[in-house]
Amino acid sequence: xxxxxxxxxxxxxxxxxxxxxxxxxxxxxxxxxxxxxxxxxxxxxxxxxxxxxxxxxxxxxxxxxxxxxxxxxxxxxxxxxxxxxxxxxxxxxxxxxxxxxxxxxxxxxxxxxxxxxxxxxxxxxxxxxxxxxxxxxxxxxxxxxxxxxxxxxxxxxxxxxxxxxxxxxxxxxxxxxxxxxxxxxxxxxxxxxxxxxxxxxxxxxxxxxxxxxxxxxxxxxxxxxxxxxxxxxxxxxxxxxxxxxxxxxxxxxxxxxxxxxxxxxxxxxxxxxxxxxxxxxxxxxxxxxxxxxxxxxxxxxxxxxxxxxxxxxxxxxxxxxxxxxxxxxxxxxxxxxxxxxxxxxxxxxxxxxxxxxxxxxxxxxxxxxxxxxxxxxxxxxxxxxxxxxxxxxxxxx
Numbered sequence: 042x043x044x045x046x047x048x049x050x051x052x053x054x055x056x057x058x059x060x061x062x063x064x065x066x067x068x069x070x071x072x073x074x075x076x077x078x079x080x081x082x083x084x085x086x087x088x089x090x091x092x093x094x095x096x097x098x099x100x101x102x103x104x105x106x107x108x109x110x111x112x113x114x115x116x117x118x119x120x121x122x123x124x125x126x127x128x129x130x131x132x133x134x135x136x137x138x139x140x141x142x143x144x145x146x147x148x149x150x151x152x153x154x155x156x157x158x159x160x161x162x163x164x165x166x167x168x169x170x171x172x173x174x175x176x177x178x179x180x181x182x183x184x185x186x187x188x189x190x191x192x193x194x195x196x197x198x199x200x201x202x203x204x205x206x207x208x209x210x211x212x213x214x215x216x217x218x219x220x221x222x223x224x225x226x227x228x229x230x231x232x233x234x235x236x237x238x239x240x241x242x243x244x245x246x247x248x249x250x251x252x253x254x255x256x257x258x259x260x261x262x263x264x265x266x267x268x269x270x271x272x273x274x275x276x277x278x279x280x281x282x283x284x285x286x287x288x289x290x291x292x293x294x295x296x297x298x299x300x301x302x303x304x305x306x307x308x309x310x311x312x313x314x315x316x317x318x319x320x321x322x323x324x325x326x327x328x329x330x331x332x333x334x335x336x337x338x339x340x341x342x343x344x345x346x347x348x349x350x351x352x353x354x355x356x357x358x359x360x361x362x363x364x365x366x367x368x369x370x371x372x373x374x375x376x377x378x379x380x381x382x383x384x385x386x387x388x389x390x391x392x393x394x395x396x397x398x399x400x401x402x403x404x405x406x407x408x409x410x411x412x413x414x415x416x417x418x419x420x421x422x423x424x425x426x427x428x429x430x431x432x433x434x435x436x437x438x
Contacts, residue, residue: 042194050070057095058206058208066096067096068081071176075178075191077178078098079098079156079178079179080096080178081094081097082097085172085173086171086173113151118148123163124165129167133188133191134179158179159179160179160181161178161179161187162178162187162191162195163178165199166202168210169207174202176198231367232333233246233332233333233335235330236281237329238282238328239265240266240267240281241266242264242266257307277312280294280331281333284316286329291329295316296314298311298313307337310336312334317331349363355393365378366402367406373386
């Protein structure tokens with residue numbers, strides 16, 4: 042066994058865990074490390090009868106793999122006895138199934154022998170959700186038998202193989218959650234932008250892209266989010282810096298609001314700057330980020346008020362205020378437009394906080410903006426039989 046080549050194999054395992062298509066070639070490398078030409082890497086779930094082949098060498102043709110999946114999977118004595126021998130244990134095929142017994146099996150005569158397989162070193166490793174990872178490296182009848190040294194190397198390999206498969210599964214779950222989040226943000230008519238510490242845009246949903254293309258008071262300049270009013274642009278940059286550092290615990294800033302005058306005769310845009318976890322961009326990211334919601338009071342789209350009232354138990358006045366805040370209006374502007382006093386508007390906002398479990402306006406808007414059902418219902422309103430007075434808890438609130 043070449044230790045340097047074995048290290049290369051371990052590196053290939055972890056490279057594969059970072060890329061769903063990265064397993065291709067790992068089986069060939071594993072076979073070469075163990076001085077063989079046959080290797081099968083797979084995940085099985087015996088309870089469900091399902092399995093997944095991660096990679097295999099070329100002696101396993103498509104027809105052979107189909108036959109294995111359809112029939113021999115359930116009659117693989119090596120795999121079955123390897124798990125019975127003890128999950129996490131490296132084994133030698135000759136000790137699992139003695140030669141006289143293996144000769145009498147249909148697995149050997151119909152599948153192993155035509156594939157050029159006689160001897161095995163391998164084992165199993167426990168994975169999440171009742172799955173088991175299986176490694177089999179094989180030699181033909183006329184080759185030297187695997188020995189205790191090969192078994193010891195396999196024991197090391199199994200540990201890393203299991204960790205690599207689990208790492209891939211966990212990263213896949215994170216990527217799935219990220220995709221769901223981004224898909225939900227695309228449903229919003231509120232512009233959503235994620236920026237780094239230098240105000241460079243790293244994500245923008247469709248609604249935000251429309252605002253940036255219009256250049257009505259806000260645009261991109263060399264990938265940097267820029268306001269056309271210099272003083273307000275400086276204010277935005279300060280809020281972004283504070284909020285992004287707040288997202289990694291290096292600032293107590295929670296962001297804030299910036300009113301952006303438009304150059305198209307419309308009412309001002311409202312930018313809400315909030316801290317954002319670096320994990321928004323995926324696992325392992327550490328770059329400070331801030332999220333910016335772009336509110337447009339002139340937008341013709343509105344939240345489905347009836348559903349909003351049912352979902353949170355809002356009164357008619359509270360619903361009107363919540364919708365106004367979501368479209369970018371400030372509390373002061375809302376009071377002026379509706380003719381209520383500032384004290385009345387603040388009282389309504391406090392009632393909204395009590396019913397949603399929030400204590401900050403920024404958290405309230407994030408809650409409403411991140412609810413994709415509300416956003417979808419603005420296009421396709423349907424009756425929703427919700428009990429008034431329900432309380433939605435925001436884990437990050």
